Amino acid sequence: MHHSSRGSSTSYRARLMWGLFGGLCLLGILLGPYPAQGELLKVGLLDEPKTLNPFAVKDIWAAKVLMSCYQRLYYRDYRSNKLIPWLAAGDPVWDPEDLTVTFRLREARWDDGSSFTAEDVIFTAGVIMKFRLPRYWNNWSFVEKIEALDPQTVRIWLKKPMAILWERTLTTFVVEKSKWEPLVQRAEEALYKALGAKEARGRALRVALAKPLEILTSFPNERPESLGPFTFQQWRKGSFIFLKRNENFFAKDMTFHGAPVGPYVDGILFKVFGNMDTAVLALKKGSIDYLWWGIESGYLDDLKKDPKIQIFSTLKSGYRYLAFNLRRPPLSDRVFRQAVAYLVDKDFLVQRILHGQAVTLDTVVPPDNTFYFNPHTPTYGKGLAWPERVKRARELLLRAGYRWAVEPLGGKIPGQFMTKGEGLTMPDGRPVKKMHLLTPPADYDAQRAQAGNMIQQWLRGFGIPIQWRPMSFGAMIKRVRAQQDFDMFVSGWGALGSDPDYLRSFFHSRSDRPKGRNSGGYHNPEFDNLADIQAETMDLQERRKIVLRLQEILMEDLPYIPLYVPINLEGVRKDRFRGWIQMTGGIGNLWSFLCIKPMK
Amino acid sequence: MSLLEVDSLTVHYLTAKGKVHALEEVSFDLKKGEALGLVGESGCGKTTVAMAIMKLLAPNARVLSGKILLRGEDLLRKGEEEMRKVRWKEVSMVFQSAMNALNPVHRVGDQIVEAILAHDGSFSEEEAQKRVSELFALVGLDPNRMRDYPHQYSGGMRQRAIIAMALACEPSLVIADEPTTALDVVVQDQILGEMKRLQMDLHLSLLYISHDISIIARACDRMGVMYAGQLVELGPTQKVLEAPLHPYTRGLLNSYPSLRGPKKRLRPIPGEPPNLWEPPEGCRFHPRCPRASEICRSSCPPVVSLENGHFARCHRPRS
Amino acid sequence: MNLRLFVLVRSVQILITFFIIMTLLFVLFRLAPGDPVAFLTDPQMTEEEVALLSQQFGLDQPLHRQYLLYVWNFIRGEFGISFYYHRPVVEILKDRLPKTALLFTTATILYAFAGITWGKILAWKRGSLLDTSVSLFGLLTHTFFLPWLALILIWIFAYHLGWFPLNAMISPEIWLDPESGWLRKGLDILHHMVLPLAVLFLTHFGGYTLVMRSTMLETLREDYILTARAKGLPEKVIRNRHAAPNAALPVVTSLGLSLAFSINGGAITETIFSWPGLGRELVFSVSNSDYPLAQASFLLIAAFVLVSNLIVDIIYAYLDPRIRY
Ligand SMILES: Nc1ncnc2c1ncn2[C@@H]1O[C@H](COP(=O)(O)OP(=O)(O)OP(=O)(O)O)[C@@H](O)[C@H]1O
């Protein structure tokens, strides 16, 4: 032991530590700022992709990255609602007699150099159909078989006509057969082991599919193959993902609305941020060029002041709604729901709660779906002042036989009452019992929670005994979906896509079962019938008519009161790239990445 | 010349309740090779004397006056660094509470080695280790146990280790502050014998502090008796024991059972030792003194010398 | 009892405790509101698909079967597949743990070291200007709200002065450059660590300093310190060799625990600095009802707490010879 040296060595170490710390600070000054990387598009993501396996993807961040790698046969043009041939060369040929659709493929090369063929398309479809791949299976369940007529031509036989063929089936992504074959073989073996040679259906099939699906979807696919404008280079977990321009991109000679397609950037660098605060700072500082998705409106004023930043606001492809449990009186009464609709002042909601960062909605198809959106559905009290709304709602109910002990009289602004309604009874004389209005809590979605609070206030003053009850999103979904034990709730749909077949899934009486999507229990034979017809109408114009009619029916029956469509705020650096293309969903789309050009 | 000369040392402790008059005009000297005993009841200021010599008084202590001359040099005027060199090299100490005087996280041997190395640069680590094992043998400890930790020692062993430690730098003066109080009688005896032997062999000066007059009687050439911060009697042990001058000394002798002499009835001193915040006017012992007179109540008695080298602080010493 | 036996006995205790924690976790997770299936589904899925998913994850089995499956899987080292990532939980944890460990172990070492050193010095110079000012500073930073402090530091040092990166663990620009050697990459990570370290340091060092200061003050009153003084040892030796080791003992105990808790407590730091660590993952998995991932992370933390307690016990025994087993 060297006692005498002990003391001095401790302080020496201390000095060393402080020296090191000072050195680090100095180093920081020397190292930063980093040299700007010429033509890389630096994109801020709020979170990291969970998996890059296209068969398993369900988070938006992965979808954003994969968009540039896996390509689709067709794209739907947001302006004309036409299918743009992408991996396919030319429009699909529909044969209504044989129920087949045939299309040719373009010449393209995967980033490993091998060529893209009909085999890849058939393989991808085969995986989806064989394993009933969640989310995609629905788009292929009506397909009888898919075959290659030659290496560049594919034909699909349908069991029955199905309209989602156009916008769902033909817009399926394609994977590279040679890469995925070994994995799929393992999944097939597992399926064979579970099933043997037997045919299985229903639950037995579901059980048998569990293991193969797990094999298939748990593959992380950390290096996705690419046919697209960018090829996948590197993924540093938790930090960044880097894509490089694909010099062999197949669509280089194409134009997009007259403009030749690039890509003109050398690559895309996705940086992962855990929180909005630093992401916004990074945009202001120029560490990223584009903050993809969802800038909270609180940051808006600050960002607008920055001359180097441009804000794009785009309507989201979804909406928020107030839903009823149609199994319980008086909610089962259409007139009652209409009266509620009179009392819900959507304009006021949008102004007060969303500070104008949303638009009101009077149907169940979001307006960015211009082709199927019906702007002429029945509305309730639209544009009317509050006292008038209260009056109409009151008269509606009085006419239907509802009675109050004290009738409500509206005050000046929404929510105010000269006299509050009391003792509301139903036409059969029974009192309207206490009801609950469920919303997610404020920390999950402050706006939905506030909307719930506001609606409670409006209905209560009117004499409807309602209690707003915020609860965790998961718990709410359980109550609504699994137990169907609720009166009203405020929720939303996001990323609905362009095909309106979701209406069928939301409101068809077939979907009224535990865990089904028709959790409100809406039953209307006319709707059911028309919804089934639209699903099989292959002609777009004809289908459109039916879908518009469906929206009218729904807005008369009001299983939902649609509230508003939120706005998506995105920011880019003005001094870096120009030529962003704004369309449904915002500016973060393939076309933007293909068309933006560096400022220099 | 005396090795150590303490000259009218006055020490107060500052406390929230007021000043503690811990030492008042204490004077004595100690010759080379001599053993001086200090005896007195608990709280009379014995440890304060020792600590003042080591200059290790508590931070709230104030030395108001006096000198502490070691070989003629006043320790009270020395700076901290100079004093550091005096400690252990010149004056070492055996502490009252041997139980906690050793650092529990270091080996016993190392704690002694450390003292040697801190004072004598000429020692190498190995030499110091060797010296420690000699010291261990000297105080009757097994040198193999040098590498043990304090908690592995018995109380007696610890005390011996501390004595070994005190001898490590061959000091000229060792202050032993109740070195054996915490031990049982048999071990007490052994240690006492050991100390006496070492003092003789090494020709040490020893300042032996105890409240047990019989121990002082056995170990010391001269003895001083303290009462309430004052040295009330000082003289050759034999004389003090046989013909005490101060009434307190006499009371003290009467209250102790004699180990060897004929059995007498014990007569404790009536009353309580005074509190030192407000010591009594005049002679501090007068409230308990059987012979107290008017003068004892009003004026502080001077130190008088009745015989050669036998002093007492009393107005009416018994002659 | 010798040390080996002690470790053995403690290990058995730890195993039992761990099993109890495991069971508790299972129950707690199942009691929590929210249907995990709801998080896995989106509007495009049919009910068959939803059923298939829950079946695939064993969520349709009765609770006791789920429990047995859980224990059996755990014994086999199978933590299952994350609902959300669709990837083995082990893989995710393996990726996240080292990053968390890097940041928080460094931070813990730094602030514990600084806390012990400063506490020691302050106690020694008790009542001086240095003592008052550093104690006050420590107390002040200790009470800082961590996210607020982090954002302030980011704003000043990263955004305005540009000395340090805003967030993240590495800069892609450097890691993508094929010419970057390991030194440059290492320095890059260090560079990114400075701000989070500073935040953790500032919020923690005060606590350690004050604890160390008070135990040190107590130690300085011990008799063996007086002995050391009497021995004429230099001041620094008394302080560092005689007082500090004894005073540091209780601090060391709290250290082991705090290191373990920093893993989950670090979620906020990790989120603000986009540090790809375990804490962030844990919070995320809990709010997403990602049972397998959340369970495994909690178990990992439990294991970490238990093992670091054992290690602290052993270190304690090493530091304090009085403790023998
Ligand atoms: N640091 C201190 N602050 C205040 N008073 C003190 C302090 N140290 C000692 N005293 C007081 O000074 C007086 C003398 O104390 P000292 O320790 O010298 O006595 P002692 O003779 O050694 O007693 P004992 O035989 O019990 O060890 C006592 O009354 C004690 O209470």
Ligand SMILES: [Mg+2]
């Ligand atoms: Mg004493």
